[in-house]
Amino acid sequence: MNIISRRNFLQATALTGAGLALGPSLFGKEEVVDKNWKSPHTNLVSPDKKVRLAVIGCGGQGGVDANIMAGGVQFAAFADVDYDRASAWFLREPNVPRYRDYRKMLEEQKDNIDAVLIATPDHTHFPAAVMAMNLGKHVYVEKPATHTIGEARYLKALAKKTGLVTQMGNHGHAYDGCRELKEWIESGVIGDVTEVHIWTNRPVWPQGLPNPDPEKKFEVPSTLDWNLWLGVSKYYNYNPDYVPFDWRGMWDWGTGAIGDMACHMFDPIFTAIDLRGDVKVSSESEGATEFSCPKWAKVKYEIGASKTRPKPVVFNWYEGQCRPHLKDLPDGLFKEEKDIPRTGMLYVGTKGAIIDTDDYGTRMRLLPAEKWEVFRKNRPPKKYARVPDRNARMEFIRACQGGPTPGSNFVEHSMDLTEWGLLGVLSLRLGNKTIDWDYKKGVCRGLPEANKFIHKEYRVF
Known part of the structure; x- marks a missing residue:
């Protein structure tokens, strides 16, 4: 396997201005998709043929994604390191070639594959995506698309250079909520956004674990x-507590609660007001170890005004048993502590607030309640094109056949969104140090020790 050096990362992130120019996507200012759309992507599949799809990681989320894509694809090959987890797909498609090692699959089947679905633990997303894209294959990569910020920047540059169709698996981006929130905020109903509070019941897996005992086998x-x-992670002895799910709470393979949910819960507001740019990130947490993510955490992002943000914004993330309380929020939004939902996304503006109690942005309403009663009867007109069936997986397949560029593509959206979430991970991994992030250069000002988490080392396996 090609091991990508830090120098290669830095060279890749400098590839601005080269390659793909996407032009209007689903967030062009039209209610419906342009009928004269001409795809800018390479290696497209004829619309009268099915996309030949390879799947890396057939169990769990990969199985869900593959099942939704099944009507529009011909399965070309399967790769899974655990044949027991993948057995349902092996039985369902007995004639499809199967592999344990995705590298061998891609090499042997490359002439039979148009696109690759990657739904492995976080640490394998990047190496699998790079290999597939270097072979000219379109990729749908589950969220978070990368394990580090350096990987996100590399994939964004690679997607721009190759012109391939790309999509991250934050499937809520294909729902109407992202577009509606953007329309609501641009209508001025809550004024200028100044505060964001997002909180979750995650982790629902163990975190705050001690370092593994090397003698325990x-x-x-x-x-x-x-x-x-x-794969590319450092070697540990096998432990049934790690697989198939709880790896999410361990730094070498997962990104914890914020990495798991940021790509969903940050997405609507990131889309609505564009949070790219220099930002200061700080955090509080308890129980993190060199091996494991913390038991609970709070992360604060402070970002200045811009063309899309007339006021500076303070953005707060809460996980574990940590969540906002009445004292943390503007007066009048909630009457009592018990009225604050168990999970939520709260957007506070100079004229009011919007609350959403669904992780994927589908249950928005205005606060206070009396304002909502008036607004719901006179909502702003639709301004941004909807995904026809609200189906991110089929949005990707259609794009491989020349349809509109997926909304959560690597170049325009998902790698910057991934980076935003991983900045919180970075602060936590640094022991709750405050980060002064230089967006243009991709570095923490005055904090060189952060580089080992921005650009990690890869094991040869």
Whole structure:
């Protein structure tokens, strides 16, 4: 496997101005998709043919994604390090070639593949996507699309250079909510956004774990290739507590609660007011170790005004048992502590607020309640094109056949969104240090020790 050096990362992030120019996407200022759309992407599949799709990670979320795409694709190959987890798809498609090692699959089947679905643990997203894209394959990568900020910047540059269709699996971006929030805020109903509060019930997996005992060993199941599961991460002895799900709370493989949910819960407001730019990030947390994400955390982003943000914005993330209280919020939004939802996204402006209690941005209403009763009867007109079936997976497949560029593509949207979430991860990994992020250069000002988490090392496996 090609191991990508830090120098390569820095060179890739400098590839501005080269390659793909997307032009209008689904956020062009039209209610419906342009009928004269001409795709700017390369290696497109004829609309009268099915997209030949390879799947890396057939169990869990990969199985869900593949099932939704099934009507528009021909499955070309499957790769999964655990044949037991993948068995349902092997039985459903017995004639499709199967592999444990995605690298071998891509090399042997490259002439039979148009696109690749990648739904592995976070640490494998990037190496699998790079290999697929370097072979000219369109990629749909589950969220978070990368494990580090350096990887996100590399994939954005690679997508721009290759012109391939790309999509991150934050499927809520294809729902109407992102577009509606943008329309509501641009209508002026809450004035200029000044505060954001987002909180979640995650983690729903263990975090705050001690470093593993190297003397403790378990027998690896016969169906699992543990070395391939570890992939580019440092080596650890197998432990059934890590797979198939709880790896999310461990730094070498996952990105914790904020990495898991930022791509969903940050997406609507990131889309509505564009949070790109220099930002200061600070955090509080408890229980983090060198191996494990914290038991709970609060992350604060402070970003200045811009053309899309007339006022500076203070953006707060809460996870674990941490959430906003009445004292943290403007007066009049909630009457009592018990009225604050268990999870939510709250956008506070100079004239009011919007609350959303769905992780994917589908349950918006205005606060206070009396303002909502008036607004709901006279909502602003639709301004931004909707995804016809609100289906992100089929949005990707259609784009591979020349349809509109997916809204959560790497170049215009999802890698910058991923970076925003991973800035919170970076502050937590640095022991709650405050980050002064230089967006243009991709560095923490005056904090060189952050580089080891922005650009990580890769194990040869």
